Amino acid sequence: MRKNYLLTPGPTPLPPQVCESMSRPIIHHRTPQFQAVLKEVAEGLKYIFQTAGDVYILTSSGTGAMEAAVINLLSPADTALCVQGGKFGERWAEICKAYGINAEIIDVEWGKAVSPQEIEKRLKANPKIKAVFTTLCETSTGVASDIEKIGSVVKNSDAVLVVDAISGLGAIDLKTDAWNVDICVSGSQKGLMLPPGLSFISVSLKAWEKINASKSPRYYFDLRAAKKAWDKTDTPFTPAITLVIALAEALKIMRQDGLENIFSRHKKMADATRAAMQALGLELFAPTAASDVVTAVKVPVGIDGEKLVKTMRDTYGVTIAGGQAELKGKVFRFAHMGFIEEFDIIAGISCLEKVLNQMKYKFDLGAGVKAAQEVFNG
Amino acid sequence: MRKNYLLTPGPTPLPPQVCESMSRPIIHHRTPQFQAVLKEVAEGLKYIFQTAGDVYILTSSGTGAMEAAVINLLSPADTALCVQGGKFGERWAEICKAYGINAEIIDVEWGKAVSPQEIEKRLKANPKIKAVFTTLCETSTGVASDIEKIGSVVKNSDAVLVVDAISGLGAIDLKTDAWNVDICVSGSQKGLMLPPGLSFISVSLKAWEKINASKSPRYYFDLRAAKKAWDKTDTPFTPAITLVIALAEALKIMRQDGLENIFSRHKKMADATRAAMQALGLELFAPTAASDVVTAVKVPVGIDGEKLVKTMRDTYGVTIAGGQAELKGKVFRFAHMGFIEEFDIIAGISCLEKVLNQMKYKFDLGAGVKAAQEVFNG
Numbered sequence: 178m179r180k181n182y183l184l185t186p187g188p189t190p191l192p193p194q195v196c197e198s199m200s201r202p203i204i205h206h207r208t209p210q211f212q213a214v215l216k217e218v219a220e221g222l223k224y225i226f227q228t229a230g231d232v233y234i235l236t237s238s239g240t241g242a243m244e245a246a247v248i249n250l251l252s253p254a255d256t257a258l259c260v261q262g263g264k265f266g267e268r269w270a271e272i273c274k275a276y277g278i279n280a281e282i283i284d285v286e287w288g289k290a291v292s293p294q295e296i297e298k299r300l301k302a303n304p305k306i307k308a309v310f311t312t313l314c315e316t317s318t319g320v321a322s323d324i325e326k327i328g329s330v331v332k333n334s335d336a337v338l339v340v341d342a343i344s345g346l347g348a349i350d351l352k353t354d355a356w357n358v359d360i361c362v363s364g365s366q367k368g369l370m371l372p373p374g375l376s377f378i379s380v381s382l383k384a385w386e387k388i389n390a391s392k393s394p395r396y397y398f399d400l401r402a403a404k405k406a407w408d409k410t411d412t413p414f415t416p417a418i419t420l421v422i423a424l425a426e427a428l429k430i431m432r433q434d435g436l437e438n439i440f441s442r443h444k445k446m447a448d449a450t451r452a453a454m455q456a457l458g459l460e461l462f463a464p465t466a467a468s469d470v471v472t473a474v475k476v477p478v479g480i481d482g483e484k485l486v487k488t489m490r491d492t493y494g495v496t497i498a499g500g501q502a503e504l505k506g507k508v509f510r511f512a513h514m515g516f517i518e519e520f521d522i523i524a525g526i527s528c529l530e531k532v533l534n535q536m537k538y539k540f541d542l543g544a545g546v547k548a549a550q551e552v553f554n555g
Numbered sequence: 556m557r558k559n560y561l562l563t564p565g566p567t568p569l570p571p572q573v574c575e576s577m578s579r580p581i582i583h584h585r586t587p588q589f590q591a592v593l594k595e596v597a598e599g600l601k602y603i604f605q606t607a608g609d610v611y612i613l614t615s616s617g618t619g620a621m622e623a624a625v626i627n628l629l630s631p632a633d634t635a636l637c638v639q640g641g642k643f644g645e646r647w648a649e650i651c652k653a654y655g656i657n658a659e660i661i662d663v664e665w666g667k668a669v670s671p672q673e674i675e676k677r678l679k680a681n682p683k684i685k686a687v688f689t690t691l692c693e694t695s696t697g698v699a700s701d702i703e704k705i706g707s708v709v710k711n712s713d714a715v716l717v718v719d720a721i722s723g724l725g726a727i728d729l730k731t732d733a734w735n736v737d738i739c740v741s742g743s744q745k746g747l748m749l750p751p752g753l754s755f756i757s758v759s760l761k762a763w764e765k766i767n768a769s770k771s772p773r774y775y776f777d778l779r780a781a782k783k784a785w786d787k788t789d790t791p792f793t794p795a796i797t798l799v800i801a802l803a804e805a806l807k808i809m810r811q812d813g814l815e816n817i818f819s820r821h822k823k824m825a826d827a828t829r830a831a832m833q834a835l836g837l838e839l840f841a842p843t844a845a846s847d848v849v850t851a852v853k854v855p856v857g858i859d860g861e862k863l864v865k866t867m868r869d870t871y872g873v874t875i876a877g878g879q880a881e882l883k884g885k886v887f888r889f890a891h892m893g894f895i896e897e898f899d900i901i902a903g904i905s906c907l908e909k910v911l912n913q914m915k916y917k918f919d920l921g922a923g924v925k926a927a928q929e930v931f932n933g
Binding site: 191196197205209236237240241275373374393394397416418419420491 | 559561563565566568569574575577578579580581582583584586587614615616617618619622626631649650653654655742744750751752771772773774775776777792793794795796797798868869874
């Protein structure tokens, strides 16, 4: 017997209603039955994105929606400003480069958040910048950006603001319309409590102007085709039907909980996790701009970080994430996002303590769990 | 109470093992558990594709894999030969056009199959053609192409042969290696008995040469990235985990049945369906090149084709497909592909008879079912 606990920043655990919905006999996508589902999720996505505009569904990983944002907005030789302070921020510039778009980079130290003033400065210095690409929560470092302030800066320029909210949407606040986010992209396997396979993209009027003018080649990810189909409650290509039906179930749960409750649950879990790490004498990787989505923790001196994650997972069934790219072996990442709550966090911390103890790290057994309990019961 | 029967050319019904597998708690994709699944499906896909080479998995509709084939093989201003004799054949030229690739068209009359000699003639007339894009089974008309003969023609040229086998793979024979198919693309929701959301693409050595030379922009669908990850039993982006796990279940069933048995089951169902239609006095849309995947039938004079399909579906729960594009209202399409067998066909024909009878079409009630039974029991 081995029970599995998932505390990773995507995929996140699935609610039982979501699991059940995917085991139903499949229905055809061009039927009144499926159109009713599409109508329901269209409304639910607007609620989650906090937008009055449409949110299109793509059948792809989150990266597909990122590519859709880049190629629909910009033409070859256009200039974009890309904020990078982690593995996922770097992806924006990689996509731009693949399509011959000039990527001006703001290189943020990993573990720090970008300064909205820096974005303002860059926009003023180079009026040719047509789009600013940012990340809501940089999953590789656990850092959250101040999208509200960035939005207030970008809205005064001709550039559009694009936010990769793959990690974070539906877990921490992002007011697409009120914060002047022109394109918000997200994925299914994070705050939305679904398996991976769907991505989502909202588009403002300011963004549509650029989309209609873009000369970049596109077909599968052409947002003009997505809009044309969506206006008739349809998709241009066969959608991932079971995942869309599961999305309807997840959105039902989220609407019942309400965004405010969801955000405060995530904040509580993040506070508890951070308190636990500090009580264990561990150092947070991003103490000044920590997101409520995932907490990156420095691996203490003398401990093999990759072995820690591997032992928790392969011996005890508790999956957290290790470090990526330049942080490999240097941090571990403890996610508190999606269908996770208080007692999952306690379980995860208790497993972390068990393995740290076995690895001869010095700390008071139980101190992490107790610190988390104090937050949850405070 | 209303029971649903699915006789559409994608999605096709799901085996209970496939349904069940998608309701399991999700696992993380960068774990030994998931790598074991990837290894298993890598072998299973080679068996289904009848290739010794790797078959990559993309998280997208089948169209995504078609786009991957075009942009990975060809650079802007290159020339391709596109066979079009239906809605899906037209997609090849549309994708080429979107990426600035010259598409030379072979316009085949809808309902007829392309002549391999015509392809040979075109290749000889224009040595600049770098790729030939074809369709195994044109779902909109029910026509199957003679890929074996086409392959024997294309192999003598510098061009690569690309086959859209989205509809048909795992239902009718396609020997990727033996028939000299350089790129074979398929989707999950047809012969493979899965929900939509995954696509598959096999690549020959001849194709890899062109892929490494292509200058078309690409990121999400870059096959070089897919290969690099696949060589380490991984995917470049988060895959649709539940669908990959479901794929393992479907491939297990298919390997147990064996390709020969699967193909003969499909042939029997197609023969029975065609016999039933003729016994009802209905005319086949593609009598000379009918596939064993889906049968397109002309709507008889005086009958409203759209109403026929709608009544079968909305009143009786039996979903068949109507005509697409220029065939809207003029044909209906009765699929016999995937997790469908003898008694599903009988059920579907009996519903067709019920509605035709209600619509005052003149025929002997029971004649269609009986003709199908005779084939199944012959």
